[in-house]
Amino acid sequence: MILPPLDDIIGWSHRLLAEVVRPGDALVDLTAGNGHDTLALARLLEGKGQLLAFDIQEVALDATASRLAEAGLTCRRIAAAQTLESDGLFLIHDSHHHLDRYLARGLNGAIANLGYLPGGDKGLITRPETTVRALEQVLDALVPGGRLAVVVYPGHPGAEEEVAAVETLVSALPAADYDVLRMVVANRRRAPYLLTVGRRRVEIAG
Numbered sequence: 001m002i003l004p005p006l007d008d009i010i011g012w013s014h015r016l017l018a019e020v021v022r023p024g025d026a027l028v029d030l031t032a033g034n035g036h037d038t039l040a041l042a043r044l045l046e047g048k049g050q051l052l053a054f055d056i057q058e059v060a061l062d063a064t065a066s067r068l069a070e071a072g073l074t075c076r077r078i079a080a081a082q083t084l085e086s087d088g089l090f091l092i093h094d095s096h097h098h099l100d101r102y103l104a105r106g107l108n109g110a111i112a113n114l115g116y117l118p119g120g121d122k123g124l125i126t127r128p129e130t131t132v133r134a135l136e137q138v139l140d141a142l143v144p145g146g147r148l149a150v151v152v153y154p155g156h157p158g159a160e161e162e163v164a165a166v167e168t169l170v171s172a173l174p175a176a177d178y179d180v181l182r183m184v185v186a187n188r189r190r191a192p193y194l195l196t197v198g199r200r201r202v203e204i205a206g
């Protein structure tokens with residue numbers, strides 16, 4: 001098994017999700033952006049299952065659609081709230097805190113790569129309130145054994161509030177139900193870091 005370089009936080013997020021995701025599963029990308037994470041998750045499904053990818057910027061969804069198309073994958077663009085029951089790759093032009101308007105299944109995996117769109121408007125960043133609401137919905141929807149990977153960026157203006165909100169959320173999760181792993185490049189200041197939350201499998205006694 002080839003593991004990512006130690007400082008490749010996004011590579012680690014994909015690796016930790018790949019450990020639990022199987023073809024046929026249900027996945028969410030809360031921040032499609034340029035589509036790197038969406039494509040990585042789509043590949044894990046091998047053409048079976050469902051992936052919902054959200055972004056509030058059309059330009060991001062265009063980039064994601066192009067990246068999927070280049071990889072030979074077809075997707076549907078969704079512009080109005082609706083429960084999505086069928087398999088497929090769906091690119092949703094909406095804020096991720098509206099996830100519950102679309103989600104019809106328990107989630108096996110999810111990713112949230114926070115901050116601003118690389119190459120885009122650096123003032124348009126993910127915000128603490130909507131981020132936390134979206135993460136809470138994912139955590140409720142995770143099936144036992146499912147995982148959520150959050151790539152947190154402490155470096156840009158406005159990031160501190162979101163970092164604090166996400167840290168407060170994950171540190172309050174009951175240890176009986178969730179495990180939370182933090183991966184950080186300890187010798188690089190303000191580098192992005194990874195929080196991975198796993199929903200524990202319920203042990204049935206006796």
Ligand SMILES: C[S@@+](CC[C@H](N)C(=O)[O-])C[C@H]1O[C@@H](n2cnc3c(N)ncnc32)[C@H](O)[C@@H]1O
Pocket residue numbers: 030031032033034035036037038054055056057060094095096097113114115116117118124125126127130
């Ligand atoms: C760091 S980028 C994501 C990178 C992306 N996952 C990739 O692989 O290229 C963050 C994205 O979050 C999006 N975003 C910001 N607020 C959002 C919200 N409330 N709902 C959904 N997407 C949002 C931005 O438009 C931006 O494209």
